[in-house]
Amino acid sequence: MKSILALFALLLALPVSAAQLTIELDHASKTWQTADLLKQAQTVQIVDDVSYKRNMTYRAVPLATLLPGLTPESHLQAVALDGFAAELAAAPLLEKNGARAWLAVEDPAQPWPALAEGKPSAGPFYLVWTDPQAGHISPEQWPFQISGIKQLKTVAERFPALSPDPKLAANDPINQGFALFQKNCLACHRLNGAGDAQVGPDLNLPYNPTEYFSGDFLKRYIRDPQSLRHWPQAKMPAFAASVLPEGELDLLVGYLKHMAGRKQQP
Numbered sequence: 600m601k602s603i604l605a606l607f608a609l610l611l612a613l614p615v616s617a618a619q620l621t622i623e624l625d626h627a628s629k630t631w632q633t634a635d636l637l638k639q640a641q642t643v644q645i646v647d648d649v650s651y652k653r654n655m656t657y658r659a660v661p662l663a664t665l666l667p668g669l670t671p672e673s674h675l676q677a678v679a680l681d682g683f684a685a686e687l688a689a690a691p692l693l694e695k696n697g698a699r700a701w702l703a704v705e706d707p708a709q710p711w712p713a714l715a716e717g718k719p720s721a722g723p724f725y726l727v728w729t730d731p732q733a734g735h736i737s738p739e740q741w742p743f744q745i746s747g748i749k750q751l752k753t754v755a756e757r758f759p760a761l762s763p764d765p766k767l768a769a770n771d772p773i774n775q776g777f778a779l780f781q782k783n784c785l786a787c788h789r790l791n792g793a794g795d796a797q798v799g800p801d802l803n804l805p806y807n808p809t810e811y812f813s814g815d816f817l818k819r820y821i822r823d824p825q826s827l828r829h830w831p832q833a834k835m836p837a838f839a840a841s842v843l844p845e846g847e848l849d850l851l852v853g854y855l856k857h858m859a860g861r862k863q864q865p
Contacts, residue, residue: 617634671690677745684794724746
């Protein structure tokens, strides 16, 4: 055991090496090398970085420039080295005003700090945002340690088991909650066994959290997971009201309650 820990520590201490990122769109695919991205990168100041919990400075490329020909109606998935799979609507990524998406690129000559003691950095590639409040950008829209970005069909098309009752109107509050679930939860959680994430537990099997959190405890847990269950290795972020307003939180919980009655074994 000691030898394994020693090897892990050694690996963490090794210099950051150059990496590559493949972006797969329906009409084009390109693999970018660290050096190529750094040549076109700008210096970007990020206030209150979601992952580092402080102000950070990066060399970064506007993500929209790496997505030629993509339309706002498109859908993307950013896959991280640890299995985190962020589902991303294309529209916010293509914006040039307000909240703006940037691909931060870790320079091997100037590596980023570790995310925590004993952990690697957010590199080699990290999706960061300037002025995120303008677009109500969720913490789940800041995937780090990105290994690839690909265009996919919508979540509902790929995973029918996630969908609410099809009899509901498109603007029904349950469907609004489903959209919020995709934005805030699906990067880490599956539901009914459906989804690509491998980080958090399934949110409907064997039990839906609305079945075992009474009163307002589920909402309190989403607001600040560490206030109810505190442990050092917890990964779930807190969803402040600035990111997930109270009305949207109600819609999200409403979707989960609805899905508790639509359990499907994978």
